[in-house]
Amino acid sequence: MTVPADRSASDHDAEVTELAFAAARGDRRALEQFVRETQRDVWRFVAHLADPRVADDLTQETYLRAIRSLPRFAGSSTARTWLLAIARRVCADDVRRAMSRPRIAGGVDWIDAADTRQPRSAGWEDVVDVNLLLDDLPPERREALVLTQVLGLSYQEAAEVTGCPVGTVRSRVARAREALIGAANTPHRGERTS
Numbered sequence: 001m002t003v004p005a006d007r008s009a010s011d012h013d014a015e016v017t018e019l020a021f022a023a024a025r026g027d028r029r030a031l032e033q034f035v036r037e038t039q040r041d042v043w044r045f046v047a048h049l050a051d052p053r054v055a056d057d058l059t060q061e062t063y064l065r066a067i068r069s070l071p072r073f074a075g076s077s078t079a080r081t082w083l084l085a086i087a088r089r090v091c092a093d094d095v096r097r098a099m100s101r102p103r104i105a106g107g108v109d110w111i112d113a114a115d116t117r118q119p120r121s122a123g124w125e126d127v128v129d130v131n132l133l134l135d136d137l138p139p140e141r142r143e144a145l146v147l148t149q150v151l152g153l154s155y156q157e158a159a160e161v162t163g164c165p166v167g168t169v170r171s172r173v174a175r176a177r178e179a180l181i182g183a184a185n186t187p188h189r190g191e192r193t194s
Contacts, residue, residue: 013078020079024070041151042087048146049091062087081157133183137176144172
């Protein structure tokens with residue numbers, strides 16, 4: 001979430017929540033602003049939970065469900081927390097659908113495999129490395145880390161999104177950090193260390 005310097009994250013969340021209430025009352029401009037203010041966070045969260053190639057579709061599905069549910073939004077949490085909980089369920093439903101489909105056995109994509117073995121220079125490739133490290137985390141740890149460290153939710157808000165206790169979120173984040181540090185300090189196979 002990018003919050004202008006003159007606003008705090010809690011002020012921004014309060015404004016987004018007010019937009020959700022106004023949208024629930026039928027205010028189309030408030031709905032448009034609500035989507036604009038939350039779309040980046042929803043997309044980033046979905047892209048970390050699911051295949052980034054389907055993140056646009058899953059983000060759209062999240063908003064379709066949210067818009068239908070806006071009249072029932074009670075404000076017991078911030079609208080952003082509520083929306084991310086919907087996004088989480090959308091991703092879980094997508095995984096269940098994928099698991100129920102027949103699978104086609106595929107071979108190794110040799111070009112992709114060769115590309116991943118090439119030495120990389122510093123720069124945007126480091127972002128790819130971080131994403132690959134995140135992809136290696138167990139899903140529940142990746143989810144907790146993305147919610148708290150990337151999207152900036154509090155541990156309490158992350159617990160509301162995931163439906164688990166705050167202590168579990170803290171534990172998952174700590175274990176994810178440990179795994180990322182360990183993986184970052186391990187040389188890639190085939191690379192020589194100096």
